[in-house]
Amino acid sequence: xxxxxxxxxxQWQEKLVGKKIVDSPSDHPEHFCKEDxxxxxxxxxxxxxxxxxxxxxxxxxMNVHVDNDGKCTHINFx
Numbered sequence: 001x002x003x004x005x006x007x008x009x010x011q012w013q014e015k016l017v018g019k020k021i022v023d024s025p026s027d028h029p030e031h032f033c034k035e036d037x038x039x040x041x042x043x044x045x046x047x048x049x050x051x052x053x054x055x056x057x058x059x060x061x062m063n064v065h066v067d068n069d070g071k072c073t074h075i076n077f078x
Contacts (some may be wrong), residue, residue, distance in 0.1 A: 003059035004042065016064060016072040021046055032072070034069045038062055 003009075019032040026033060035064075037044040044062040047053055053063075057078050065073050 001042070001058070004062075009075075009077060012062060013075055016075055018072065020069065020071045021066055022070070023063060037064065058071040 003070050004012075016032055018066050019030055020028075021037075022031045022033055024033060025035065030070060034046065037046075042060045042062070043058070044064055045053070046066055048066055049068055061077060063078065064067045065075065
Protein backbone atom coordinates (compact mmCIF):
# COMPACT_ATOMS: atom_id res chain seq x y z
CA UNK A 1 0.00 0.00 0.00
CA UNK A 2 1.29 3.47 -0.90
CA UNK A 3 2.04 6.11 1.71
CA UNK A 4 -0.53 8.86 2.26
CA UNK A 5 -0.06 12.06 0.28
CA UNK A 6 2.10 14.86 1.72
CA UNK A 7 -1.10 16.80 2.38
CA UNK A 8 -2.59 14.00 4.49
CA UNK A 9 0.69 13.52 6.34
CA UNK A 10 0.76 17.25 7.13
CA GLN A 11 -2.85 17.14 8.34
CA TRP A 12 -2.02 14.33 10.78
CA GLN A 13 1.07 16.22 11.96
CA GLU A 14 -1.09 19.26 12.71
CA LYS A 15 -3.78 17.17 14.44
CA LEU A 16 -1.42 15.25 16.72
CA VAL A 17 1.80 17.08 17.58
CA GLY A 18 1.56 18.55 21.07
CA LYS A 19 -1.55 16.55 22.03
CA LYS A 20 -1.71 13.79 24.60
CA ILE A 21 -2.75 10.47 23.05
CA VAL A 22 -5.42 8.91 25.31
CA ASP A 23 -7.27 5.57 25.32
CA SER A 24 -10.82 6.89 25.44
CA PRO A 25 -12.64 9.95 24.07
CA SER A 26 -12.05 13.14 25.99
CA ASP A 27 -13.55 16.62 26.06
CA HIS A 28 -10.10 18.16 26.52
CA PRO A 29 -8.92 19.88 23.32
CA GLU A 30 -5.32 18.96 24.16
CA HIS A 31 -6.16 15.23 24.02
CA PHE A 32 -6.50 12.93 21.01
CA CYS A 33 -8.20 9.53 21.30
CA LYS A 34 -6.45 6.42 19.96
CA GLU A 35 -9.81 5.34 18.48
CA ASP A 36 -9.57 8.22 16.02
CA UNK A 37 -6.17 7.17 14.64
CA UNK A 38 -6.06 5.34 11.27
CA UNK A 39 -7.24 1.72 11.36
CA UNK A 40 -6.99 -1.19 8.92
CA UNK A 41 -4.57 -0.98 5.98
CA UNK A 42 -3.64 2.55 6.98
CA UNK A 43 -2.76 1.51 10.50
CA UNK A 44 -0.87 3.23 13.27
CA UNK A 45 1.30 2.51 16.25
CA UNK A 46 2.03 4.70 19.26
CA UNK A 47 5.71 4.59 20.19
CA UNK A 48 6.75 5.69 23.69
CA UNK A 49 10.42 6.52 24.43
CA UNK A 50 12.69 3.48 24.51
CA UNK A 51 10.11 1.16 22.95
CA UNK A 52 11.22 -1.66 20.73
CA UNK A 53 9.56 -1.65 17.32
CA UNK A 54 9.71 -3.98 14.37
CA UNK A 55 11.78 -2.88 11.39
CA UNK A 56 9.27 -3.94 8.75
CA UNK A 57 8.52 -1.05 6.42
CA UNK A 58 4.85 -0.32 5.80
CA UNK A 59 4.52 2.94 3.88
CA UNK A 60 0.92 3.51 4.94
CA UNK A 61 1.52 2.90 8.69
CA MET A 62 1.62 6.03 10.83
CA ASN A 63 4.14 6.00 13.67
CA VAL A 64 3.07 8.32 16.47
CA HIS A 65 6.04 9.13 18.70
CA VAL A 66 5.14 10.26 22.22
CA ASP A 67 7.11 11.51 25.22
CA ASN A 68 6.95 10.07 28.74
CA ASP A 69 3.69 11.93 29.39
CA GLY A 70 2.02 10.46 26.29
CA LYS A 71 2.22 13.74 24.34
CA CYS A 72 2.92 13.44 20.62
CA THR A 73 6.34 14.80 19.68
CA HIS A 74 6.27 13.88 15.99
CA ILE A 75 4.90 11.40 13.45
CA ASN A 76 6.33 9.58 10.48
CA PHE A 77 5.13 6.90 8.08
CA UNK A 78 6.75 3.56 7.39
